[in-house]
Amino acid sequence: MDELISQIADCLINSKNAVALTGAGISTESGIPDFRSPGGLWTRVDPGEFSIDRFLQNPARFWRLHLRLKESGDFDLASAKPNPAHFALARMEQMGILKCVITQNVDNLHQKAGSVDVVEFHGNLLRAVCLKCRALEPIAQAEARLSNGQEEPPRCQACGGLLKPDAVFFGEAIPSRALMISQVQCEKCDVLLVVGTSLQVFPAAQIPITVKLKFPPATVVEVNREPSAMHERITDHLVLGSAGEVLSRLSDCLEKKKTCTAC
Ligand SMILES: [Zn+2]
Structure with a gap:
């Protein structure tokens, strides 16, 4: 070699x-783990949950799932090195x-x-993006507001628009x-x-x-x-x-x- x-x-x-x-x-x-490999995210979560249509239908439901995944420790990208x-x-x-x-x-x-x-x-799953004004913020901040029960789903600090993780969801360009x-x-x-x-x-x-x-x-x-x-x-x-x-x-x-x- x-x-x-x-x-x-x-x-x-x-x-x-x-x-x-x-x-x-x-x-x-x-x-x-690769999302598609054994042990990867798609073996534990329906990939359909990460489709833009389903997200928009019920963003609060998505964010609750997101928090559950993070808290389970199975999908904690923030602490990966x-x-x-x-x-x-x-x-x-x-x-x-x-x-x-x-x-x-x-x-x-x-x-x-x-x-x-x-x-x-x-995109990047460590950021959240506002779907209205495109402002970005660390996803940890959005998660903190979510886990404090202050709001559901988390909203943009600047304009009140809906926040979404800044990764490309299925169905998005x-x-x-x-x-x-x-x-x-x-x-x-x-x-x-x-x-x-x-x-x-x-x-x-x-x-x-x-x-x-x-x-x-x-x-x-x-x-x-x-x-x-x-x-x-x-x-x-x-x-x-x-x-x-x-x-x-x-x-x-x-x-x-x-x-x-x-x-
Ligand atoms: Zn905004």
Whole structure:
């Protein structure tokens, strides 16, 4: 594997616009099971509860469910900690190699690890958004008002509008800003690092296809425990293993190579 890691490191060092696309697999090592895997959220809660239609029909019911999940400790994203894979991507950004992380995760762990340029394709479950004025607030504040029984469902502090967790619910569109930035990043991207995603959820799964179809095509590096659904079509370098281990080795290798070039 060392030779492959070294080859990928060279590829990244020679890149001008390396971008990472991450999915649930990067956060499983932080104790957040993939929603769709055994033990994941969808095995305990009907995914329909997270549809925008059902939310709007009865927001108070949704927020009660949200609080129950949080209090059960089964779904406490706020106390989850970034793992070596998140830290390695943040280090790559600090080295000036990685320009941006596009994540399908809603857990805020890239930001906690120190990544600055993060595009949240599916929003962020640590924030609440006002459906009327789009003001954001930490979800913990909305939860506190809810658990104090002050109001139900929680309302925007600024305008009294209805608050919703700022993650993309089923039936909702991808936030237009995230979509636009990802498109710009795809146009510039020359190396795409795909980490912890099976590439089955569109439109995020369109990103590697887009970077492969343009001219010249980007080099796609895939780090996954199991090969993604489209690895045969899009992946140039496939590394199978734990994201934490592989990315730590990759960022160590990059640090060594960068130091060497400098001296
Ligand atoms: Zn508001």
